[in-house]
Amino acid sequence: MKNLLQVALGILAAIGGFVDIGDLVFNVQAGAAFGYRLLWVVVIGVVGIIVYSEMCGRVAAVAGRPVFDAVRERLGFSVGLSALIASEIVNFMTLAAEVGGLAIGLQLLSGLPFHLLALVAALALGLVIWVLPFEWIERLFGYMGLCLLVFAVAAIKLHPDWSAVADGFVPSSPPGDRLVYAYFVIGLLGAAMTPYEVYFYSSGAVEEGWTPKDLGLNRANALIGYGLGGFLSLSLMIMAGALFLPNGIEPELLGTVALGAQVPLGTIGLLLALLGICFAVGGAAIDTCFSGAYNLAQFFGWEWGKNRTHAEAPRFTLAWLVLIVLALGVTMTGIDPVMLTEYAVIFSVVALPLTYLPILLVANDRAYMGRYVNGRVANAFGVVYLLVILVVAVTAIPLMLLTNQGQG
Amino acid sequence: MSKEIDLGLGVLDHQLVDSEGRRCGKVDDLELEGVADGRPAVAAILVGASAWRGRGVLGRLAARLARGRMTRVPWQEVADVEATLKLRRKASELRLGRGDDRARRIVEWIPGAR
Numbered sequence: 001m002k003n004l005l006q007v008a009l010g011i012l013a014a015i016g017g018f019v020d021i022g023d024l025v026f027n028v029q030a031g032a033a034f035g036y037r038l039l040w041v042v043v044i045g046v047v048g049i050i051v052y053s054e055m056c057g058r059v060a061a062v063a064g065r066p067v068f069d070a071v072r073e074r075l076g077f078s079v080g081l082s083a084l085i086a087s088e089i090v091n092f093m094t095l096a097a098e099v100g101g102l103a104i105g106l107q108l109l110s111g112l113p114f115h116l117l118a119l120v121a122a123l124a125l126g127l128v129i130w131v132l133p134f135e136w137i138e139r140l141f142g143y144m145g146l147c148l149l150v151f152a153v154a155a156i157k158l159h160p161d162w163s164a165v166a167d168g169f170v171p172s173s174p175p176g177d178r179l180v181y182a183y184f185v186i187g188l189l190g191a192a193m194t195p196y197e198v199y200f201y202s203s204g205a206v207e208e209g210w211t212p213k214d215l216g217l218n219r220a221n222a223l224i225g226y227g228l229g230g231f232l233s234l235s236l237m238i239m240a241g242a243l244f245l246p247n248g249i250e251p252e253l254l255g256t257v258a259l260g261a262q263v264p265l266g267t268i269g270l271l272l273a274l275l276g277i278c279f280a281v282g283g284a285a286i287d288t289c290f291s292g293a294y295n296l297a298q299f300f301g302w303e304w305g306k307n308r309t310h311a312e313a314p315r316f317t318l319a320w321l322v323l324i325v326l327a328l329g330v331t332m333t334g335i336d337p338v339m340l341t342e343y344a345v346i347f348s349v350v351a352l353p354l355t356y357l358p359i360l361l362v363a364n365d366r367a368y369m370g371r372y373v374n375g376r377v378a379n380a381f382g383v384v385y386l387l388v389i390l391v392v393a394v395t396a397i398p399l400m401l402l403t404n405q406g407q408g
Numbered sequence: 409m410s411k412e413i414d415l416g417l418g419v420l421d422h423q424l425v426d427s428e429g430r431r432c433g434k435v436d437d438l439e440l441e442g443v444a445d446g447r448p449a450v451a452a453i454l455v456g457a458s459a460w461r462g463r464g465v466l467g468r469l470a471a472r473l474a475r476g477r478m479t480r481v482p483w484q485e486v487a488d489v490e491a492t493l494k495l496r497r498k499a500s501e502l503r504l505g506r507g508d509d510r511a512r513r514i515v516e517w518i519p520g521a522r
Contacts, residue, residue: 064491072421072434078464080421130520301423301434301455303508310521314511317521367418368491 011225018229019148019236020284021101021254022094022191022345024277025338027233028251028260029406030184031240034175036160036168039234041185043169045192046230048388050222051381052356055363055374056198057218060205063368067202067359068298074358083354084299090351091196091292093344095323096330098285099125100337104254105278115332122328125285129320134306141283147276150261150269152235157264158242165238183403186396187342189388190349192233196284198355199291203298207305212372236260254338289327293319342405349396352389360386413489415450423492424455424481424504432505435493437462439480453481453493455504479503 030038059065065073072080102125103118110117128137174181201222210218239260244251251257254277261273290306297304297316304316311317331337360382363374374382400406413419415438424433436459441451457476460467481495481502488494499505515521 069423073417076464077421077436077460078466081466081470130518297431299434301431303431303505310518311512311516314508314515317515318511367414 011221011228014142014221014225015146015228015232018197018226019145019232019280020094020194020287021097021281021337021341022194022348023233024101024236024254024257024281025341026184026187026191026345027236028240028244028257030188031237032244032249032251033406034181034184035241035245036165036238037172037175038181038184038188039165039168039237040171041188042192042230042233042237044388045189046226046233047381048189048385049193049197050226051378051385052193052198052359053201053222053226054219055359055378055382056202057205057210057222058215058372059359059362059369060202061210061214061218062212062370062372063362064206065202065362065368066206066294066298067199067355068295070362071355071358072299074361075354079354080299083351083358084295086351086354087195087199087295088292090344090348091199091288091295092323092326093340093347094194094196095285095288095292096327096335097337097341097344098281098288099324099327100331100335100340101254101281102278102285103331104337105274105281108255108258109274109278114334118328118331121282121285122324122331125282125289126321126324129286129289130310137286138283141279141286144279145276145283147272148232148280149235150265150272150276151232151239154261154264154269154273155235155238155242158239160238160242165241168241177403179399180403180406182395183399183406186349186392186399187345187406189392190345190352190396192230193352193389194345194348195351195355196288196291198359199294200287203290203294203304207307215372252338285327289320289323292323293317339405342400346396346400349389350393353386353393356386356389411489419450419489419493422489424453424495425492426495426499426502426504427487427497428499430499430505431492432495432499432502432508433479436460436478450483452483453486455479455481476507479506 027042056067059070068084071083075083099118099121102121103114106117106121107114240251243260243263249256258270258273258277262270293316294304296319302315303313305313362368364379366373420435420438422435423431424435426432433455435453436456437454438450439452439454440448442449456478457471457474458478460471481504485496485502486493487496495502
């Protein structure tokens with residue numbers, strides 16, 4: 001019973017932790033531009049992250065390896081180093097975007113100047129990581145992130161045309177500009193399958209000392225946690241399709257997203273939305289910050305881990321401290337966090353194959369996995385998604401340039 | 409150790425863990441002996457930035473940029489080859505994990521680091 005409760009608590013934290021600034025930006029913008037027509041992409045993206053998270057969790061539980069151990073063992077030093085550099089760049093851009101997003105969220109709540117709040121945001125994140133035990137961090141941000149469920153209520157209150165919503169789960173020929181439509185398809189996939197999620201997930205599984213006994217927990221976490229996280233993404237898009245599209249609102253500011261809860265639900269809706277955004281984005285900032293440090297430590301063989309004291313894993317500690325300071329520096333230049341998010345998501349798509357290929361290879365290796373190697377279903381999904389990721393990775397940057405970041 | 413080990417996939421680039429469970433570097437390269445007389449064997453594990461020189465173009469570049477030292481760990485010090493390579497002694501006795509030791513002096517300045 002206690003176990004079941006723990007699973008449930010872990011899953012709740014995962015839902016809150018799934019949505020980050022990339023999901024907020026791309027789902028809402030896609031809804032505002034194309035209504036419900038891109039809902040199917042969210043489903044594809046969420047299934048993808050479930051497939052690969054499950055695989056990563058299984059590799060961690062059975063072979064005891066987090067992602068970047070596998071990357072280096074399988075791709076060797078040189079190719080592995082390229083994967084590391086690519087993922088560190090993308091991870092850092094994401095972190096900077098999340099810190100900026102948190103500052104905007106705090107600004108909308110308090111009305112204080114942006115630069116002051118960026119400083120407050122970075123200090124608060126650093127302090128939280130330094131002082132709180134990891135489990136508390138995960139729960140605090142995960143549970144408070146659940147305030148985002150207000151967008152599901154908002155979506156229902158806005159009385160969307162449910163038959164049009166249902167049609168959105170089936171791909172249809174795009175209205176208007178095909179290139180912009182394709183750009184959003186790629187952005188939505190990238191936002192759902194952000195690589196830091198698997199780095200973080202697999203490193204956490206190794207730290208918690210998962211064994212093959214935990215494979216049920218792994219499956220439940222991946223399936224339900226990310227599945228319900230996907231539900232939040234769908235809610236955001238439906239809300240935007242019901243409110244922003246008919247009113248011709250282009251949500252280029254994070255504050256506009258919160259408007260989506262305020263219009264149908266009033267001040268309480270606005271407050272919950274802002275709180276949810278702050279905690280979801282803040283939680284993602286912590287995840288990306290750790291991911292950056294995990295990857296470095298795992299590639300170079302340093303001691304790492306959030307469950308060790310800071311002095312026991314010193315280079316790991318310095319790595320995340322430096323990442324936060326650098327992210328603050330980027331935020332202080334006044335760069336628009338929403339624009340930075342779009343770049344981060346699109347570039348992350350390019351780094352995806354280098355992350356997911358080694359995982360697929362290791363998950364298929366009997367020497368590592370014994371009888372827990374990928375079954376046919378996991379492989380079918382794994383290979384199909386790898387192909388999808390490859391196509392998406394090749395087309396991402398050309399599409400971003402051709403469409404002027406989706407603005408046509 | 410009598411089990412069959414694939415050096416390329418099972419040893420190279422794997423994590424080193426010392427006798428106290430501390431992570432202390434990767435198998436950056438391997439030193440072989442007896443290749444000329446037809447009885448090749450692994451003499452030592454090479455750990456550290458200089459060992460990256462033998463690891464492709466990017467490895468050479470990284471080795472030059474990092475300018476780190478290299479530690480040679482005789483193969484006799486390896487206790488077991490599993491997901492990680494378990495060593496028989498403490499990292500400090502094998503001159504491993506020195507980067508972490510140096511960084512620790514900085515991190516310990518911050519209150520609450522222990």
